[in-house]
Amino acid sequence: MWKTIASFLPDWLIIIQSLIIFLIPYFIWRFFIYIRERANIATIKQESENSQENTCNFTGNLNSDLKFIKKEIGHNSDVHFREFNIGNTGIHAVIIFIEGLSDKDLIDKYIMKSLMIDFSNENISAFMTEEGFNNIIKQQVLSISDVTNTQNLNDLVMKVLQGSTALYIDGSADVFILGTTKGKTRSIEEPISEALVRGPRVGFTEKLSENTAILRQQGNIKSLSFIKFQVGKRGNKDLVVAYIKDLANPDLIHEIEKRIKKIDIDYLPESGYVEQLIEDNYLSIFPQLQSTERPDRVISALMEGRVAILLDGTPFALIAPVTFSMLLQSPEDYYERWIPSTLIRLLRFLAAFIALLVPALYISFISFQPGLIPTKLAISIVGSREGVPFTVLLEALIMEVSIEILREAGLRLPKPIGPAMGIVGGLIIGEAAVNAGIVSPIMVIVVALTAISSFAIPEYNAGISLRVLRFMAMFCAAIFGLYGVILFCLFLCSHLVKLKSFGIPYASPAVPFNLNDWKDFIIRVPLMMMKRRPKMMKTKNSIRQK
Amino acid sequence: MIKSEEKITTTQAIVIVTNFILATGILTLPRTSVEKVKTPDVWITVILGGLIMIIAAIIMVKLSQQYPGKTFYQYSQEILGIWIGRFLSILIICYFITVSGFQVRSMAEVTNFFLLESTPLWAITMPFMWIGLYLVFGGINTIARMFEIIFPITLFFFILVLFMSFKLFEIDNLRPVLGDGITPVLKGIPATILAYTGPEIMLLLVAFMQQPSKAVKVVIIGTVIPMIFYVFLVVMVIGALSIEGVVVRTWPSIDLIRSFEMSGLIFERYESILLVIWIMQIFASFVISYYAASLGLAQLFRIKFNKIGFILLPIIYIIAMSSNNINELFKLGNMIGNSMWFLFLGLPLFLLLFTKLRGAKS
Structure with a gap:
């Protein structure tokens, strides 16, 4: 009887394997949980540390408060303190501003001049109370638009460092903050990272x-x-x-x-x-x-x-x-007519596919399934690989890595040198590598095709992630051939459908399937047919046109 | 955050059912059914098998609709009491575990046979199951989204490849229709049932649907799509290879694709493409049965879903590896097909009648 039972029990090898199949993902999972918990603990700690904040209010006595302020920011060479008397009242005041960040012209003409010269005797009768005095200053004297008050030292320092001018009048704890910011900006230019043939030539600036x-x-x-x-x-x-x-x-x-x-x-x-x-x-x-x-x-x-x-x-x-599809779209898709835009979009999806999978497919076809491709092509590929001492994976890695280095180097070169490096890197090294027998000519074609395809992706950071994933795909293909490629695709798709961006599934509108949103996905239908906003966004008002 | 529904849409439910059904059957159905029927009328058998499955599925849906928002694991305890309910649930969980083990193993066998000849089975199986685990963790919504990606790709490629084999097709191989009468046709029905495993997921799925009232529509469409596909497949395979040719081949569908070449295109032979696509389909079946089993255990024993996922991994692996060769694997498949008669036709019918009678009494 024991024998019959034993014959149904699995082999010890299988039991060990089943332990492995359990332990590896389990440890990976625990590891990620550990990382996440660490990140959470770190943020909680920071929160408790940053709870106290010093609140230091003004007293109304200019001399003592000025000492405070000077202690806080007075050591900086670019902070200016200008003490003066208001008109002929004999009231002491000081303005504090930062050289270069504040508009000196504005301060001279509309603040200093108003306070020192335009301030006439007729108003003195209204100075009876502190509040009245401040009101007069605000309402009749200071001829600038942006005036606020503060009683807090930190607030003042913060505002002054941003380019505002602080006006402290002796006897009042209420300090005026005058908006005189004039930071350095550049003019509006066409965005370099997202150039378009058609579309507005306006880009954001740093301000x-x-x-x-x-x-x-x-x-x-x-x-x-x-x-x-x-x-x-x-x-x-x-x-x-x-x-x-x-x-x-x-x-x-x-x-x-x-x-x-x-x-x-x-x-x-x-x-x-x-x-x-x-x-x-x-x-x-x-x-x-x-x-x-x-x-x-x-x-x-x-x-x-x-x-x-x-x-x-x-x-x-x-x-x-x-969503992922947004990373393959360009504003031009909407500015151009729908037929060319649709075709260009299809082209970009194709480019994304090539950039991601073609080296991996090449590896798996050559080293695992040569029977799949036409016999003549297979023979010519094998013939061209004759004399190449490396495996297909190593050959592909050599070329891919050098292309990545080339691109990284070209990114930061001054403009006149860029094309020269392209010629040296792309043409000469590629040619020489083939002649030297390090790589096969078809490998060079494959690598060049993927490199060009990854440039065709409009969003730079999406291109980067595809570049990284390409290497993963190549390794999968080198281990398991076509099966590895399909496993890689399954894993990638699983990740994509799991991922969400602020509650919106990252893979939408592809999935969950929504016919309305497919109008603006792989194809771009004529504008008059796009009557609704994307449904996945769950907008308050979905009608775009009637 | 915009709340995404925890429920699945009607389309997603259809896709899940279809994806679950289309699995190993694609490769084995022509042989298993022809072995039993032995006449060219197999396509009628396939249609009849599909119809029976639709009826069974409708019964399961009707049963589930009696208990809105609850899965079978929950309402079976309500109907028959905690212990019998738990026992039945465990039976069904075992069924799902076996199915997922079966899918994994047949995937590994086919991959080993056609794609990676010297690679050991464990190396093929493990990464596949890990990816499945990763997807299962995402829950039913993620799985549904994944299936929506897999479904159109696979169906497109299958039909494309089948159409390409059209030049091998000979109508004479399908004649005569009903030459031996209806008896052999009926005899073959049990053999086709394995190819239709899938609608039983409705025992759980109805609880997750946005519109549970449309569940009947879901199973009908979800079963008819694979049924049409199977009929098409069987007709093409028998038409090209003839009855005698089908019986002697282990994987007749692949042999059909292997027997022609297309020159002038990027690819010359298509069986690897078909297999690669088929692996995606098997992945879908594996994941949904894996999910069904883990959900059942999680709901029965109130354990965290993630932990159950890990615990099931070695169990499924051992079941997958329990067959020593491909014939034992096919036997396991037959066992699954036979258990369906009881688990998903008899049992739901009994439970439905029981519920109705009890409802009438009170």
Whole structure:
């Protein structure tokens, strides 16, 4: 009887294998959980540390308060303190501003002059109370538009460092903050990273107020709303969330606000920081927010019910949520007529496919399934590989890596040297490598084709992720051949369908299937047929045209 | 955050059912059915088998609709009490585990035979199952989205490849129609049932549907699509290889694709393409049965879903590897097909009648 039972029991080898099949993913899973928990603990710790904030209010005594202020920022060479008397009243006052950041012309003409010379005796009768005095100053003397008050030292310092001018009048704890900011900006230029043949030649600049103004200029959109946030604990920066009030889904805006408020970092040099701090899955290779320099792109995204995030100090705005198909689209698809745009879109999908899978398919065909391709081609490939000492994978890696190095090198070269390096790198090395017998000519064709295809993807960061994935695909193909490629595709698809960007499935509109949204996916139907906003965005008002 | 529905749409439900059905049957159905029928009327058998499955599926749907928002694992305890309900649920969980093991093994066998000849089975199986686990963790919505990607790709390629074999087709191989009467046709029906495993997922799926009232429509469309495809397949295979040719081949469908070449195109032979696409289809079947089993265990024993996923992994692997050769694997397949009569035709019918009678009483 034992024998019959034993014959049904699995072999010990199978039991060991089944342990392996359990343990490997289990440890990977535990590892990722561990990473995630660590990240959470770190943020909780930071939150508890940053709870205290010093509130230091003014007393109204100029001399003692000035000492305070000087202690805080007086050691800087670019901070100017100008003490004077108001008119002929003998009241002592001081203005504080930063050289270069504040508009000196404005300060001289409309603040100093008004306070020192234009201030006439006739008003003295109204000086009876402190409040009255401040009111007169604000309402009759200072002829500039942006005037606020503060009683807090930190606030004052913050504002002055941003270019405002502080006006402290002896006897009043209420300090005027005068908007005299005149930062350095550049003129509006065509965005270099997203050049178009047809479309507006306007790009964002580094100044937030100018960027919001550019967005306002895009058409008189009454419900275009901007919410301002302060981000960065040490280096404070403005961040604006832009959306269209009667279109964007309130849940989405709420979620974005929540995530931005969670940002707890010293300083944000670029919107890439915001992107990485608020994205859904930082372990994913795909970009979950779209960055763009083009105001027209931002506005059309807003019109679809999406939300834009603009940060001071960078021309790159972020668009959320984003789907994978958006990364293969260009604004030009809508500006050109629908037939060419559709074909170009198909071409881009093809390019994405080539950039991702062609080297892997090449490897699997040559080293595993040569019977699949036409016999003549197989013979010529094998013939051309004669004398190549490496395996197909190594051969492909040599070429792919050198192309990647070439691209990385070309990225940062000064413009006049760029083409020269392209010739040296692409033509000479490619030619020489074939002649030297390191790689086969067909390999060079494959690599060049994938490199060109990855340039055809309009979004730079999507291109990068495809480049990385290509190497993964190549390794899978080298291990399992065509089966490895299909496993890779299954894994990639599983990841894509799992991923979400702010609650929107990343793979939409492909899946979940939605006929309405397919009008603007692989093909771009004529504009008069696109009557609804994307359904996946769940906008408040879905009708685009009647 | 825009809340994505935790429920699945009607289209997604159809795609899930279809994807579950189309699996190993694509490669084996022509042989298993011809072995039993032995006349060219196999296509009638296939249609009849599909119709029986539709009836069974409608019964299962009707049963599930009595308990909105609940899966079989939950309502079976309500109908028959905790212990009998649990026992039945465990039977069905075992069924799903066996099915997923069967899918994995047949995938590994076919891959080993046609694509990777010297690669050991465990090396083929393990990455496949891990990816399945990764997808199962995403829940029913993610699985549904994945199936929506797999479904159009596979169906397109299958039909394309079948059409390419049209020049081998000879109508004489299909004649005479009903030459031996209806008896052999009826005899073959049990053999076709294995190819139709899939609609039983409705026992769970109805609970996740946005519109459970459309579930009947789902099973009808979801079963008719594979039925048409199977009929087409059987007709093409028999038409090209003839009855005698089909019986002697282990994988007649692949042999059909192997027997022609197209020159002047990028590819010359298509069986590898077909296999690669078929692997995606098997992956779909494997994942959904894996999900069904893990969901059942999670709901029965109130264990976290993720943990169950890990625990099931070695169990499915052992079941997949329990067959020593391909014939034992086919035997296992037959066992699955036979158990369906009881689990998914008899049992749901009994439960449905029981519920109705009890409802009438009270």
